Amino acid sequence: xxxxxxxxxxxxxxxxxxxxxxxxxxxxxxxxxxxxxxxxxxxxxxxxxxxxxxxxxxxxxxxxxxxxxxxxxxxxxxxxxxxxxxxxxxxxxxxxxxxxxxxxxxxxxxxxxxxxxxxxxxxxxxxxxxxxxxxxxxxxxxxxxxxxxxxxxxxxxxxxxxxxxxxxxxxxxxxxxxxxxxxxxxxxxxxxxxxxxxxxxxxxxxxxxxxxxxxxxxxxxxxxxxxxxxxxxxxxxxxxxxxxxxxxxxxxxxxxxxxxxxxxxxxxxxxxxxxxxxxxxxxxxxxxxxxxxxxxxxxxxxxxx
Amino acid sequence: xxxxxxxxxxxxxxxxxxxxxxxxxxxxxxxxxxxxxxxxxxxxxxxxxxxxxxxxxxxxxxxxxxxxxxxxxxxxxxxxxxxxxxxxxxxxxxxxxxxxxxxxxxxxxxxxxxxxxxxxxxxxxxxxxxxxxxxxxxxxxxxxxxxxxxxxxxxxxxxxxxxxxxxxxxxxxxxxxxxxxxxxxxxxxxxxxxxxxxxxxxxxxxxxxxxxxxxxxxxxxxxxxxxxxxxxxxxxxxxxxxxxxxxxxxxxxxxxxxxxxxxxxxxxxxxxxxxxxxxxxxxxxxxxxxxxxxxxxxxxxxxxxxxxxxxxxxxxxxxxxxxxxxxxxxxxxxxxxx
Numbered sequence: 001x002x003x004x005x006x007x008x009x010x011x012x013x014x015x016x017x018x019x020x021x022x023x024x025x026x027x028x029x030x031x032x033x034x035x036x037x038x039x040x041x042x043x044x045x046x047x048x049x050x051x052x053x054x055x056x057x058x059x060x061x062x063x064x065x066x067x068x069x070x071x072x073x074x075x076x077x078x079x080x081x082x083x084x085x086x087x088x089x090x091x092x093x094x095x096x097x098x099x100x101x102x103x104x105x106x107x108x109x110x111x112x113x114x115x116x117x118x119x120x121x122x123x124x125x126x127x128x129x130x131x132x133x134x135x136x137x138x139x140x141x142x143x144x145x146x147x148x149x150x151x152x153x154x155x156x157x158x159x160x161x162x163x164x165x166x167x168x169x170x171x172x173x174x175x176x177x178x179x180x181x182x183x184x185x186x187x188x189x190x191x192x193x194x195x196x197x198x199x200x201x202x203x204x205x206x207x208x209x210x211x212x213x214x215x216x217x218x219x220x221x222x223x224x225x226x227x228x229x230x231x232x233x234x235x236x237x238x239x240x241x242x243x244x245x246x247x248x249x250x251x252x253x254x255x256x257x258x259x260x261x262x263x264x265x266x267x268x269x270x271x272x273x274x275x276x277x278x279x280x281x282x283x284x285x286x287x288x289x290x291x292x293x294x295x296x297x298x299x300x301x302x303x304x305x
Numbered sequence: 306x307x308x309x310x311x312x313x314x315x316x317x318x319x320x321x322x323x324x325x326x327x328x329x330x331x332x333x334x335x336x337x338x339x340x341x342x343x344x345x346x347x348x349x350x351x352x353x354x355x356x357x358x359x360x361x362x363x364x365x366x367x368x369x370x371x372x373x374x375x376x377x378x379x380x381x382x383x384x385x386x387x388x389x390x391x392x393x394x395x396x397x398x399x400x401x402x403x404x405x406x407x408x409x410x411x412x413x414x415x416x417x418x419x420x421x422x423x424x425x426x427x428x429x430x431x432x433x434x435x436x437x438x439x440x441x442x443x444x445x446x447x448x449x450x451x452x453x454x455x456x457x458x459x460x461x462x463x464x465x466x467x468x469x470x471x472x473x474x475x476x477x478x479x480x481x482x483x484x485x486x487x488x489x490x491x492x493x494x495x496x497x498x499x500x501x502x503x504x505x506x507x508x509x510x511x512x513x514x515x516x517x518x519x520x521x522x523x524x525x526x527x528x529x530x531x532x533x534x535x536x537x538x539x540x541x542x543x544x545x546x547x548x549x550x551x552x553x554x555x556x557x558x559x560x561x562x563x564x565x566x567x568x569x570x571x572x573x574x575x576x577x578x579x580x581x582x583x584x585x586x587x588x589x590x591x592x593x594x595x596x597x598x599x600x601x602x603x604x605x606x607x608x609x610x611x612x613x614x615x616x617x618x619x620x621x622x623x624x625x626x627x628x629x630x631x632x633x634x635x636x637x638x639x640x641x642x643x
């Protein structure tokens with residue numbers, strides 16, 4: 001097992017200082033040994049302003065998780081750099097709160113314990129009373145005041161994800177990274193939590209990166225949608241700004257012509273990107289091994305000499 | 306939670322899942338199904354036990370040894386009640402002795418003579434021997450756990466450390482207690498030389514031998530538990546930038562507690578098994594010595610007495626295992642539903 005290590009070699013030189021709050025420039029990431037290398041991400045550029053809610057939409061397997069792990073600092077890019085407030089990020093840190101797809105709650109801690117673990121670590125100079133008050137505030141924020149003493153195994157999927165959101169928010173991160181937070185939930189819970197996320201975001205306008213495979217979800221929540229062209233060698237497509245007024249109402253939205261056209265554009269873009277990708281990957285001829293079926297009736301060679 | 310649910314949870318917690326249908330039956334919850342469950346879960350073991358005792362008593366009488374026929378269940382039961390009786394007699398004697406001494410003391414003091422305390426020096430009863438064995442096994446088990454858990458955690462955390470100690474583990478793990486004991490006894494008599502020893506040498510030798518044999522399951526399971534902490538939990542630690550120490554104490558150890566307790570449970574089982582052999586040779590006044598003494602006696606009761614000891618050892622082993630299961634349940638979170 002590996003424990004958190006910050007690697008100063010991640011600081012690569014850059015041609016010009018970044019002007020965005022959170023910026024990825026020419027980020028690439030590959031996996032595997034030299035001979036069987038898979039380039040997952042290739043030359044990803046993205047600039048996010050402070051307080052912006054950006055949704056990155058892509059099909060499953062297009063490199064979304066790799067992208068969020070890079071932003072969170074859990075993995076290092078092979079090339080390019082990621083910077084927050086102009087300073088290159090070095091490893092993971094509480095300035096980038098991550099909400100994982102599978103909640104990642106610690107099953108032996110209660111709701112309060114899970115949030116407190118984060119708060120106690122980040123605000124270690126506060127008094128115990130201050131920290132507890134802070135924990136309570138964020139548990140209340142996600143409407144889980146009643147479930148404070150419950151354990152993750154006693155909570156529904158939606159409630160667990162709320163705890164995870166509370167834990168990430170409670171550390172007061174500069175940017176919140178949501179890695180397909182709602183994809184494991186049923187449609188109804190998903191809708192409720194989408195509303196919840198919007199409400200919470202309206203409250204403190206944090207910078208948010210939401211990774212999702214649901215175009216509707218992206219339109220409902222984000223200021224800007226960035227499609228991820230599917231991997232291998234995945235890269236980001238052009239931004240689609242969402243100019244719908246807030247708060248957005250999902251029922252009204254369904255009949256909004258702008259919503260409809262935006263949804264069509266993003267979906268169309270993704271489908272075309274996938275089609276191009278598919279035709280590219282099939283263009284290479286594959287050589288099949290030259291084999292003949294074995295004749296079982298023929299006498300076999302004995303191994304014994 | 307209703308009262309019934311609380312009682313059921315308590316039973317399950319104590320490892321008495323068998324009694325749960327009775328609670329449900331008592332509460333009038335689907336009586337037919339509960340009766341079927343009870344008949345199955347009690348009827349079959351009872352029939353099997355009855356068959357076992359039947360075959361035993363039928364066959365026993367026909368097996369002749371140098372010291373008489375093999376005793377049947379009835380003879381063994383008789384011997385067991387004798388041992389209990391002996392215990393009470395011995396206790397009574399001790400009490401009588403105490404009373405005699407008290408009167409004697411008063412007399413001495415009244416006459417102005419100096420009085421010296423005297424202790425009753427009767428032989429240990431069967432129950433005393435059980436208590437000694439339990440003390441020894443727990444001493445050995447605690448010692449083993451104090452070594453095995455930290456070393457196991459280090460093994461799980463550091464691959465280098467694991468590679469370093471792995472050969473030692475592999476080689477020492479299969480060694481029998483009978484091989485350790487002479488070494489331990491010589492070491493103890495060489496190193497533990499106090500004029501007023503707090504513990505008997507035989508006690509220490511037995512306990513250390515128990516430790517040497519029982520620390521392996523805990524060590525291996527702890528190492529496995531620590532090495533297989535979920536990546537997600539470690540990612541949480543990384544994102545929060547927990548220090549090494551806090552990652553270990555807040556994430557790694559809690560997450561591997563279920564496996565640590567599995568190891569402890571196996572260790573206590575091994576320890577109890579090894580103890581009897583160790584006591585036999587070290588002459589630690591416990592159940593092992595009891596078996597050995599009876600064997601040396603070679604009286605007509607020998608076999609029956611040893612069989613009582615066998616039953617006792619088995620039953621206590623079973624209780625110790627139940628105890629560890631309950632402990633395991635206290636410290637294990639529900640992995641399946643997270």
